[in-house]
Amino acid sequence: MDPKEKFYRHFRDSVDALQDQIDQLTQLSSIGGERQDATDNILAGISKLQNEVADAAEFTPAYDRRQYSDAIKGLQDKLNETLAKFAPKTRFQFRRTGTDHIDMGAPENDPRLNPGSLSRRPRSPTTAPGAARSMAEENRDIVGDLPSTGKNYNEELAKPDLASIRKPSFSAAQSIDISDHDGLHIILPSSASRATAAGCLRNLKNCVIDLSIPTAQGAPFPGLILKDIDRCLIVAGRVNGPIHINDVTNSILVVVARQVRIHNCKNVDIYLHCASHPIIEDCSGMRFAPLPEYYVRDDDPSTSLFWDQVDDFKWLKTSQSPNWTTLSEAQRLSDEVWTKIVPGQPGIGVEKVLAKVGIPPK
Known part of the structure; x- marks a missing residue:
């Protein structure tokens, strides 16, 4: 099978699986950390998918990478919307950026070489105070990014x-x-x-x-x-x-x-x-x-x-x-x-x- 077609099928199946997991969040209990564990698994899955898109950049054209980035952004938005329904609000959310499309194959956006690269854009002026940070920001252990601690x-x-x-x-x-x-x-x-x-x-x-x-x-x-x-x-x-x-x-x-x-x-x-x-x-x-x-x-x-x-x-x-x-x-x-x-x-x-x-x- 052609590598581009093989990756396309893998990506499509992965997105479908993650969408199903997000849909199931509303059926999980917050007691005992059940919902939180599921959220963590979804976050890890999206991060893994970002890395795989970067890995596939060597044989996928820019147009395909744009479609993949759009699909990942759709997953992030869907997870945000789902988590927003719960109370209290979870801090595990993605932040919209000012860029409509992100090329995961571009070196400056490659999550393998630039961890957190997708979060290094200025926060939108319309962002509400206290809005949740992106997953990429959460992936960095920096003072101020840690919950209830001042440790660096x-x-x-x-x-x-x-x-x-x-x-x-x-x-x-x-x-x-x-x-x-x-x-x-x-x-x-x-x-x-x-x-x-x-x-x-x-x-x-x-x-x-x-x-x-x-x-x-x-x-x-x-x-x-x-x-x-x-x-x-x-x-x-x-x-x-x-x-x-x-x-x-x-x-x-x-x-x-x-x-x-x-x-x-x-x-x-x-x-x-x-x-x-x-x-x-x-x-x-x-x-x-x-x-x-x-x-x-x-x-x-x-x-x-x-x-x-x-x-x-x-x-x-x-x-x-x-x-x-x-x-x-x-x-x-x-x-x-x-x-x-x-x-x-x-x-x-x-x-x-x-x-x-x-x-x-x-």
């Missing part, structure tokens, strides 16, 4: 602290957004499982970041973006949708995701559990290994899946791409590293952890 997690993490390991709760945040840090060891506790929107790790150097605990027993993240990262060890937790890895160098990643897209990366080891072929583009020095046993769950269908079936979009020959290879068992990190070193120990700083996992010194 990135500012808080950047403050000097005697503890070598930071454990921000993110319990009041709707998404994980960790950015602009150097030399930190961050472990998210289980309270961060309330952040159910797609997350982003961005502009990080010489860090150890572990997101696995919130998704170990709870719901996985609907999507995740890793961008502009150097000399880091990142355990990305579980991602139910796509994970986009861009401009990462000299690092080690642990990834469990449905779809993995990797762009402009160099010298990165990826321990991977993936439900589809991982895709690399403009990359070199990539090495892949199966998910470490320490992170395997009983309900995982397989620990290997497609970890070693990488598609290199910049290598069209039938021979093996020179841009990636697999890690032999002897080259992979030991169970002791994952169980004792990565979680952190008293007196062991970030540089010692990075050295023990084999990341070269600065």
